[in-house]
Every structure is written in C-alpha cells, then in structure tokens.
Amino acid sequence: MHGSYHWSFERLLAASLVPMTAAAFVTSGSNYPVFDGLFGIGLVMHSHIGFDCMLVDYLHPRKFPFLGNFMRWTLRTMTLGVLVGVYQFNTNDIGLTELIAKAWKA
Amino acid sequence: MMSVRVGIPQTLKRAALSSKHARNIALQSALVRRGIHTESLPPSASQEILNQQRLKRPSSPHFTIYQPQLTWLSSIANRATGGALSALLYGFSLAYLFAPGTFDSTHIVELIAGLPEYVKYAGKFILAAPFAFHSLNGLRHLAWDMGKVLTLKSAYRAGYAVLGATAVSTIALVLM
Numbered sequence: 001m002h003g004s005y006h007w008s009f010e011r012l013l014a015a016s017l018v019p020m021t022a023a024a025f026v027t028s029g030s031n032y033p034v035f036d037g038l039f040g041i042g043l044v045m046h047s048h049i050g051f052d053c054m055l056v057d058y059l060h061p062r063k064f065p066f067l068g069n070f071m072r073w074t075l076r077t078m079t080l081g082v083l084v085g086v087y088q089f090n091t092n093d094i095g096l097t098e099l100i101a102k103a104w105k106a
Numbered sequence: 107m108m109s110v111r112v113g114i115p116q117t118l119k120r121a122a123l124s125s126k127h128a129r130n131i132a133l134q135s136a137l138v139r140r141g142i143h144t145e146s147l148p149p150s151a152s153q154e155i156l157n158q159q160r161l162k163r164p165s166s167p168h169f170t171i172y173q174p175q176l177t178w179l180s181s182i183a184n185r186a187t188g189g190a191l192s193a194l195l196y197g198f199s200l201a202y203l204f205a206p207g208t209f210d211s212t213h214i215v216e217l218i219a220g221l222p223e224y225v226k227y228a229g230k231f232i233l234a235a236p237f238a239f240h241s242l243n244g245l246r247h248l249a250w251d252m253g254k255v256l257t258l259k260s261a262y263r264a265g266y267a268v269l270g271a272t273a274v275s276t277i278a279l280v281l282m
Contacts, residue, residue, distance in 0.1 A: 085199030
C-alpha cells in the first residue's frame with residue numbers, strides 16, 4: 001500500500017510538468033520567479049526518479065553490492081548539488097526558462 | 107562395465123564392513139591420493155559465490171535477436187531521451203555551481219551566438235527532438251497509467267501518433 005504512494009507521487013509529478021512546460025513556452029521565467037523555481041524543482045525531482053529507476057534496473061545492489069550502492073549515493077549527492085545549482089542560477093542569473101529562450105534565439 | 111574400478115567407492119566398500127575409524131582413515135587416504143582440497147566457508151559466503159557464478163554464466167541472446175518493435179523501441183527511446191536531457195540538466199547545473207563565472211547566461215548566449223548557422227540548427231535539432239519525443243511519449247505513458255490505450259492495437263496507434271507529433275513538433279521547435 002505504501003509503495004503505491006510512491007507510484008502516485010511519481011505520476012502526479014510527471015503530470016504537473018505538462019502544464020508547467022506549456023507555461024514556460026508562453027511566459028518568461030523572469031516574470032514569475034516562483035513558478036520558475038517550482039518548475040526547476042519539479043524537473044530535478046523527475047530526473048532524479050528517472051535516474052534512480054535506471055540504477056534499480058541496471059545496477060541493482062543485489063547483483064552489484066558495491067557499485068549499486070555507491071551509484072545510489074552518488075546520484076543523491078549529485079541531485080543535491082543540482083538543486084543548489086538550479087537555485088543559484090535562478091537567483092543570481094536569469095533562470096532556466098529564460099536561458100533556454102535566450103539561447104534558442106541567439 | 108563389470109570391471110573393478112579404483113577410487114573412493116571401492117575404498118569405502120572395503121571399509122564399510124570394518125569399523126568407522128578404519129573407514130575414516132581409508133577415506134582420508136583416498137582423498138590425499140586424489141589431491142582434493144577443501145575450504146571451510148561461512149554460510150554468508152553463498153551469496154558472493156552465487157554472484158560470481160552468475161557473472162561467468164553465458165546468457166542467451168536477447169537484446170541482439172529480439173525483433174525491433176514499436177513497443178520496446180519507444181520504451182528504450184523514452185528512457186534514453188529522458189536520461190540524455192536529465193544528464194544535460196545535471197551537467198549544466200553542476201557546472202554553474204562550481205564555475206558560475208564561466209557558465210553564466212551571458213557567456214553561454216555569447217558562445218551560441220558566435221557559432222555558424224548550421225551548427226545552431228543542428229544543435230537545436232539535437233535538443234528539440236529528444237525533448238519532443240520524451241514529452242509526447244510521456245503523455246502516452248500517463249494515458250496508460252490512467253488505464254487508456256492499453257490494448258496492443260491502441261498502444262501501437264498511440265505510438266505512431268507520438269512519432270508523427272514528434273516530427274511535427276521538432277520541426278516547429280527548430281524553426282522557432
């Protein structure tokens with residue numbers, strides 16, 4: 001039962017990315033910085049879950065006791081770093097959606 | 107095959123009718139003659155031995171012989187595109203975290219602006235195609251999670267729709 005909550009959370013997160021991506025196309029991140037932050041967090045969480053699934057499928061700790069667990073913790077550390085990096089970028093710079101918009105038109 | 111054979115069974119047979127002590131001595135001597143070495147292991151070593159054996163076992167061809175089908179091709183493509191896009195996000199974010207001076211927006215936009223046109227178009231295509239496919243196939247996945255398009259026929263139809271929409275979206279994004 002508890003596991004199904006993980007499943008539901010994963011799908012709700014993925015579903016929430018759909019309207020957020022659409023909004024990112026329409027407006028600019030600078031106009032709605034809170035939205036930009038939520039979008040960034042949502043993307044990073046979605047990516048983390050995706051990477052974790054790949055680790056479980058290809059580097060399960062049962063078969064790869066050292067490498068599997070090592071990569072799990074490496075992923076967690078990297079996700080933490082990415083969250084900090086995204087925060088820094090959104091605060092001190094123009095933000096992810098704005099960067100993509102600018103880079104696309106460059 | 108009625109001939110007498112040498113070895114442990116013969117030794118045991120001979121010793122069977124004598125005492126247990128004599129049988130053990132006969133067994134030990136047979137072992138020494140054969141040169142068998144034994145090692146004492148704890149029960150916890152079983153998992154490690156099993157893993158080692160599994161690594162050495164041959165595996166039947168699977169990935170190399172399975173007929174290419176929309177089902178599994180779209181599935182692995184979804185994973186590959188998602189992984190690639192996330193790797194890009196992670197790479198950029200970590201790069202900005204450790205070297206904000208080099209990777210800030212002004213530098214990046216300047217770098218891109220300085221590239222030749224065809225490189226820019228190629229770059230846009232390389233980014234747009236995986237993004238479009240992953241997003242559209244993601245919608246197909248969410249539809250499955252809601253219980254829709256689960257029959258083989260409808261899954262294939264939805265898959266072809268995703269491919270078509272990906273092509274259109276990629277062109278639209280590249281031209282934006």
